[in-house]
Amino acid sequence: MSSLFDRKKIIPRYKTIGFLMVLLGICIIGKATYTATVKRDYWMKVADRLKRDSVDVKPVRGNILSSDGQLMASSIPEFKLYMDFKAGGEVKDSLWNEKVDSICEGLHEIFPEKSAAQFKHDLEIGHQKMSQNYPIWHKRVSYDVYSEVKKLPVFNLSPFKGGFHTEEFNSRQRPFGSLAYRTVGDMFGAKDTARCGLELSFDSILRGHSGIVQRKKIMNKYLSITERAPIDGADIVTTIDVNIQDLAERSLIDELKLINGNVGVAIVMDVPTGDIKAIVNMTKCSDGVYREVKNNAVSDLMEPGSVFKTASIMVALDDGVVDTNYHVETFGGIMDMHGAKMRDHNWRRGGYGRLSLPQTLEYSSNIGVSRIIDEHYAQHPEKFVEGIHRIGLASDLHIPLVGASPARIRMPKKNKRGQYTNWSKTALAWMSIGYETQVPPISTLTFYNAIANNGKMMKPRFVKQVVKDGVVLQEFPTEVIIPQICKEKTLKEMQTILHHVVSQGLGKKAGSKSFKVAGKTGTAQVSKGAGGYKSGQTNYLLSFAGYFPADAPRYSCIVCIQKSGLPASGGGMSGVVFHHIAEGIMAQDLKMDVKDAQDSSLVMLPKVKSGNLLAADYVLSHLGIKTNDGWGGTYSNGNPVWGTAENKKDVIRLAKATPKENHLVPDVTGMGARDAVYLLENRGVRVKIEGRGKVMAQSLPAGHKINKGEICSLKLE
Numbered sequence: 001m002s003s004l005f006d007r008k009k010i011i012p013r014y015k016t017i018g019f020l021m022v023l024l025g026i027c028i029i030g031k032a033t034y035t036a037t038v039k040r041d042y043w044m045k046v047a048d049r050l051k052r053d054s055v056d057v058k059p060v061r062g063n064i065l066s067s068d069g070q071l072m073a074s075s076i077p078e079f080k081l082y083m084d085f086k087a088g089g090e091v092k093d094s095l096w097n098e099k100v101d102s103i104c105e106g107l108h109e110i111f112p113e114k115s116a117a118q119f120k121h122d123l124e125i126g127h128q129k130m131s132q133n134y135p136i137w138h139k140r141v142s143y144d145v146y147s148e149v150k151k152l153p154v155f156n157l158s159p160f161k162g163g164f165h166t167e168e169f170n171s172r173q174r175p176f177g178s179l180a181y182r183t184v185g186d187m188f189g190a191k192d193t194a195r196c197g198l199e200l201s202f203d204s205i206l207r208g209h210s211g212i213v214q215r216k217k218i219m220n221k222y223l224s225i226t227e228r229a230p231i232d233g234a235d236i237v238t239t240i241d242v243n244i245q246d247l248a249e250r251s252l253i254d255e256l257k258l259i260n261g262n263v264g265v266a267i268v269m270d271v272p273t274g275d276i277k278a279i280v281n282m283t284k285c286s287d288g289v290y291r292e293v294k295n296n297a298v299s300d301l302m303e304p305g306s307v308f309k310t311a312s313i314m315v316a317l318d319d320g321v322v323d324t325n326y327h328v329e330t331f332g333g334i335m336d337m338h339g340a341k342m343r344d345h346n347w348r349r350g351g352y353g354r355l356s357l358p359q360t361l362e363y364s365s366n367i368g369v370s371r372i373i374d375e376h377y378a379q380h381p382e383k384f385v386e387g388i389h390r391i392g393l394a395s396d397l398h399i400p401l402v403g404a405s406p407a408r409i410r411m412p413k414k415n416k417r418g419q420y421t422n423w424s425k426t427a428l429a430w431m432s433i434g435y436e437t438q439v440p441p442i443s444t445l446t447f448y449n450a451i452a453n454n455g456k457m458m459k460p461r462f463v464k465q466v467v468k469d470g471v472v473l474q475e476f477p478t479e480v481i482i483p484q485i486c487k488e489k490t491l492k493e494m495q496t497i498l499h500h501v502v503s504q505g506l507g508k509k510a511g512s513k514s515f516k517v518a519g520k521t522g523t524a525q526v527s528k529g530a531g532g533y534k535s536g537q538t539n540y541l542l543s544f545a546g547y548f549p550a551d552a553p554r555y556s557c558i559v560c561i562q563k564s565g566l567p568a569s570g571g572g573m574s575g576v577v578f579h580h581i582a583e584g585i586m587a588q589d590l591k592m593d594v595k596d597a598q599d600s601s602l603v604m605l606p607k608v609k610s611g612n613l614l615a616a617d618y619v620l621s622h623l624g625i626k627t628n629d630g631w632g633g634t635y636s637n638g639n640p641v642w643g644t645a646e647n648k649k650d651v652i653r654l655a656k657a658t659p660k661e662n663h664l665v666p667d668v669t670g671m672g673a674r675d676a677v678y679l680l681e682n683r684g685v686r687v688k689i690e691g692r693g694k695v696m697a698q699s700l701p702a703g704h705k706i707n708k709g710e711i712c713s714l715k716l717e
Contacts, residue, residue, distance in 0.1 A: 059208030061170050062233030064184055064198060066242045067275070067464070071175050072184050073199065078140040078171035081149060083123070084132045084163035092154065092162060096127070099153035106152045110145060111137060112663070112705060140169055142662065172199075177681045180245050181292040183279050183401070183462070184238075197295070198236065198462065201400045205466055208233035234468040239275035239461055243588055244268055244581075248278040251580040253290050256282060256561065259573055262539075263562040264290070265297045265441050266577060268585070269449050271553045273478045274458030278581075289686075296560075298404040301438035305524025306570065307545045307558075308393075308434030309361055309369045310494065311447060315387030317357075318490045321376040324497075326357040330367040337374070338425035342367050345523070358497045362505030364521055366433045373432035381420075381428045382412045391485040392457045393439065393447045400462055407439040434524055441543075445558040448519070448545045450482070451498065452553035455491045457482040499550045510544050510575035512583055518553075519546015519578065521570035526562065540568035544575040548582045557581055608645035608652055612675050616645055617654060626651045642679065644670060665712065667702035669695050673716060680712055691716035 035043065064073035088095075096103075104119040126134030136149070146166065149155055155164040172187040185197020194200040194207075211230030248266045256264045261284070268278040283293040316322045333344040333351020344351050344365050352363055360368030377384035388394060388409055396406040410431075412423040430436050442460060450457035459479040466474040486494075498518035502511045511517045522543035540563055547556040559574040559581070569575075608616050620627050643656040662683055668676035676695050677687050683706055690713065699713040700706075 057211035057213050057230045058168075058170065059210060059230040060232040061172070061208065062206040062468070063235040064206070065235055065237045065467075066240050067238060067277070068241070069237070070242050072180065072238065072240065072242070073172055073174050075170040076173055077143055078169045079143070079146045079166040080140055080169070081136040081146065082165050082167065083126060083134045083136055084159070084165060085127050085130045085134065086132050087159065087163035088157070088161045092157075096154055100124075103152050103154060107136070107149070110148050140171065142171075144662075175682075176242060176246075177678075178292060179242065179249065180240055180279065182281050182295040183240065183276075196402060198238065198400070200402050202236050202463065202466075205236060206233040232468075234466050234473055236463050237465040237467055238463055239270070239273075239277060240279075241277040244585055245278040245280070247584040247588070248581050249280045249282075251577050251584065252280050252282055252559065252561075254580075255573060255577045256284070256290055259561070259563055259567075261561045261563040261573075263296060264577075265300070265558070265560040266581065267297050267441060267445050267558050268581065269445055269460065269556045271449055271452045271547060271556055272458075273461065274446070274449065275461050275464070275478075277555065295401055295403060296441070298399045298401050298440055298442045300440055300560075301405055301408060302440075302526065302541055303435045303437060303524055304439045304444055305434040305522040305541055305543060306364045306366075307444055307448075307520050307522035307543045308437065308439065309364065309432070310451075310498065310520050310545075311388055311391060311393050312369055312373050312384075312432040313357065313361060313497075314391055314486055314490060314494050315384060316372055316376060317493060318391070318486045319376075319383075319387060322357055322372060324357055324493055326372070327354055328357070328360065328368045328371050329354050330360075330365050330371075333367070335367050335371075337367075337370060337429045340426050340430075342370055342429065344368075358500060361497050361520065362501050364506050364523075370429040370432050374429045378428060381423060384428065384432070385409060385411050391447065392450060392482045393443060395443070395446075395457070395481055397443060397446060397460055397481070399442060399460060404442075405440060407437070407443045409437045409439070434522065441558050441560050444543075444545050445556055446481075447485075448547060448558065449556040450485050451491065451494055452518070452547035452556050455484045455486060455488070456480060457485055495550070498546065502546065502550075506571045507544065507546070507575055509571050510546060510578040510582075512548070512579065512586075514583070515548060515586060516550035517546060517548045517578075517582060518550035519544055519575075521575060523568055523570040538566075539564050542568055542570040542574045544570055544578045546578060548586070555582070555585060607647070612642065616652075620652060627654050642666075642675075663706050665698075665700045665702055665704040665706060668698055668714070669702075671695050673714070676714055684708065686711045688713045689716060690714065693717045 061075040063071055063075070066072050085096075100120060100123065101116075104116040104123065107119045108114065108116040123134075123136075141149075150164070154162045156162070157164070159165045174181070174184065181197075183197050185199030185201075186195045187193065187199060188195050194203040199206065209231040212227040214225045214227050248268055252264045252266045255261070263284070264280070264282040266278065266280040267276065269275065270277055279295075279297050281292050281294060281296045282290040283296075285291050285293070317324075330344060330352050332353075333347030333349070335342050344363075344367055346352065352359070352365055352368070355363065355365055355368045357368075357372065359365070360372065373384060394407045394409045397404075410422060410427075412427075413421050415421050427436050446457060446460055457480065459481050461476060461478060463476050465472050465476065485491075495518060498520060499516060501507045501520055502517045507517075507519055507521045510519055510521075522541070522545070524541045524543075526539040526541050542561045542563065543558065545556075545558040547553045557578055559577040561574050561577075563573075608620070617627050641656060643654060646653045646655070665685065666679050666683070668679055671679075672694055673689055673692075676698075677689070680687050685700065685706055686709070688711055693716045695714050696717045697715040700710065
């Protein structure tokens with residue numbers, strides 16, 4: 001044992017090794033403490049150089065398209081401009097001091113709202129603070145403006161040498177301006193989030209998904225590593241027809257201005273599919289201008305008035321309690337109805353006397369309709385309300401717009417003793433003529449559309465498809481709410497009565513000499529909350545709901561106008577708007593080949609307006625008229641190319657115009673109204689038009705610096 005293990009030799013060796021290990025441990029702890037305290041600042045700077053940043057990469061928001069693929073809302077990049085005064089070190093500082101005056105002069109030329117001296121003062125403050133993210137301009141700018149700023153001294157260097165850098169945003173632009181504003185929707189610009197309309201309802205589809213990029217800084221340079229690529233948003237294809245939308249908006253605003261209306265709504269629906277082709281919501285603002293403030297068409301819960309009478313008579317006919325040969329006495333136009341006075345609109349002229357059932361709708365007799373319903377349903381009012389639900393007027397349409405609400409039609413309820421708890425003796429009579437209920441315009445139109453569609457009630461459709469990179473990702477098929485709202489016999493009788501309302505009743509002004517129209521007028525007093533119907537000046541809701549052509553329905557339409565005081569006429573005011581919309585749509589549908597306009601015997605060249613050269617070239621080429629080469633542009637791409645047109649012997653010379661800066665008024669003389677308004681409103685200028693033809697004069701001269709809220713008057717001849 002002693003020969004194998006010499007204790008005197010081994011133990012000292014173990015002690016020496018143990019001592020060395022303890023000493024090494026003390027050194028390591030000491031070094032770590034020294035590094036964490038004395039050398040802390042040094043190693044934190046080293047860590048900053050090697051720091052890995054997780055950077056979100058925003059996707060491009062999807063577009064909102066009209067039914068034929070035109071852009072209604074699209075994203076374009078916008079930039080906020082910043083300067084990092086620490087970047088570049090002493091070399092940049094010396095260059096900055098040398099070029100600061102020319103930089104500020106250049107910024108003043110790009111942003112004339114601010115002087116060069118102001119730019120210099122503000123930038124010097126940032127330079128003294130050695131700010132790394134100092135804002136150069138307080139607003140977002142377009143790519144063109146960013147490119148101009150990038151050309152300035154110092155700014156044209158790389159971000160690490162010059163310090164100029166940007167923050168990119170997706171700016172939402174609407175090529176058609178305010179057209180269908182509340183339906184298409186809007187964005188909170190600063191937050192880059194959806195605010196209303198389809199933008200909000202389909203936000204998850206349009207938004208896409210953010211990506212992540214890891215950035216590693218090594219010796220003042222960044223190495224970007226994509227960890228997750230951004231997924232751009234998909235496009236949605238709406239059912240909106242831009243031409244019908246524009247027509248409906250202009251027709252409604254013209255009438256609102258004429259009668260000094262407060263609020264106006266117009267909706268156009270495609271009969272067989274339920275597609276919403278146009279939806280207009282106009283409110284008179286404090287400055288007297290009509291704008292889309294709220295989507296009244298889907299959210300306004302108001303008593304619909306006489307357009308509801310159609311539903312009342314349909315229920316009575318469908319239940320078989322009356323037929324079209326039924327007659328009712330309306331007396332002298334005024335009658336006591338359970339202690340309250342019921343009046344017809346002509347009661348001061350002696351009323352209508354004895355009326356047939358169809359005539360109660362043709363002349364919109366309050367007494368006639370209310371007596372029919374009250375006499376047959378007074379003992380069981382719930383049966384009448386059940387009938388209203390059966391024909392679909394109270395259906396929840398599930399409109400894909402925030403704020404939309406279904407109709408509210410009260411159902412009678414009884415207590416244990418069999419007494420009605422929420423019902424009065426007058427409730428049924430007044431409900432039958434459109435009071436005691438709350439129905440948004442979209443619900444009323446859906447009901448009338450079902451009558452036009454031979455009894456099939458379609459769900460209103462706002463979006464047809466979700467598309468990305470030309471591939472359809474999702475379809476939104478047409479949806480039937482009720483296959484048949486009433487008996488076929490009832491339907492045919494109602495279709496005939498509604499046609500007679502327009503052809504020989506109070507709805508004549510909604511009719512047309514070119515095609516048949518069917519529909520119903522409505523004039524209702526609007527309750528003022530706790531003040532009731534008689535607090536001060538009376539407000540009215542004027543309506544016309546119908547469809548056309550009556551013998552082969554293609555479109556249904558409702559027009560609602562709220563106004564204060566008399567005169568007030570559903571047929572004479574809302575019916576007129578319906579007439580203009582219907583005639584305009586039918587005229588647009590008379591499509592002809594442009595070659596049919598060519599006259600082989602005519603040698604004179606047509607006069608061509610300045611404006612969108614693509615559209616002019618497209619028509620001229622199809623007419624076989626020569627245009628010059630070299631100006632470029634393709635009509636199929638859809639992007640307008642602005643310029644002038646001039647006749648030169650046997651050729652029409654098209655010349656591209658040099659585009660003005662966005663803050664300057666363009667030259668629109670010689671253009672048609674559509675192109676001129678498009679160019680001016682795209683730059684924030686409000687437009688007033690006088691006359692027809694082409695623009696001969698503009699009140700704001702070309703090159704004038706645009707100030708917010710300015711109005712440009714155009715004279716057309």
